[in-house]
Amino acid sequence: MRFGFDIDDTLINLREHAFNIYNRKLGKQLGLELFHALKTVEIHEPFGMTSQEGKQMWNSSREEIYYTTCPPYPGAVEMLQELEEQGHEIFYITARDREHGERTKQWLKDNGFPVRDDRFFCGMKDEEKIQTIRQLKLNYYFDDKPAVLNTLSEEPVKLFVKDQTYNQHLNIPRITDWTQWKTHIPLPH
Numbered sequence: 001m002r003f004g005f006d007i008d009d010t011l012i013n014l015r016e017h018a019f020n021i022y023n024r025k026l027g028k029q030l031g032l033e034l035f036h037a038l039k040t041v042e043i044h045e046p047f048g049m050t051s052q053e054g055k056q057m058w059n060s061s062r063e064e065i066y067y068t069t070c071p072p073y074p075g076a077v078e079m080l081q082e083l084e085e086q087g088h089e090i091f092y093i094t095a096r097d098r099e100h101g102e103r104t105k106q107w108l109k110d111n112g113f114p115v116r117d118d119r120f121f122c123g124m125k126d127e128e129k130i131q132t133i134r135q136l137k138l139n140y141y142f143d144d145k146p147a148v149l150n151t152l153s154e155e156p157v158k159l160f161v162k163d164q165t166y167n168q169h170l171n172i173p174r175i176t177d178w179t180q181w182k183t184h185i186p187l188p189h
């Protein structure tokens with residue numbers, strides 16, 4: 001089977017990692033309850049930033065957000081390793097800019113993710129992921145963003161949403177805990 005995965009906030013806890021970085025850089029100590037109460041993908045609001053300021057903060061922090069110690073979600077790496085061992089094909093499809101492609105790939109490898117160079121795709125906008133997903137003829141695709149998943153509802157690919165506060169309205173099979181993936185993903189025997 002051909003499995004496609006978004007990376008940020010699907011396989012790794014990037015927004016929370018960024019929230020901690022913002023706290024440190026801004027000399028603040030906002031509690032994680034504020035993070036968990038966010039209903040937006042963007043995280044700037046509890047820091048009192050406008051969306052423009054938030055965008056600037058994100059862009060100027062991106063090196064640190066992407067390439068330091070962002071934790072994978074528990075069970076995510078193990079799930080991918082197991083799928084790979086079972087002979088399934090794993091594709092990564094991320095909206096991260098093309099200029100971050102090679103380093104992101106290396107970061108994933110360094111953190112134990114099974115990555116093949118020809119199965120890693122980056123640099124597309126959210127609504128453009130559909131082209132790649134179609135071309136790859138994926139059987140399964142996992143993402144956190146409504147803006148992506150909504151474009152795929154008519155496609156033959158089987159969709160799953162990684163549970164986040166901002167995607168509660170989506171009526172798609174939901175993964176809250178990667179350690180429980182086998183109860184959610186029906187694999188043919």
Ligand SMILES: [Mg+2]
Nearest residue numbers: 006008009144
């Ligand atoms: Mg994502």
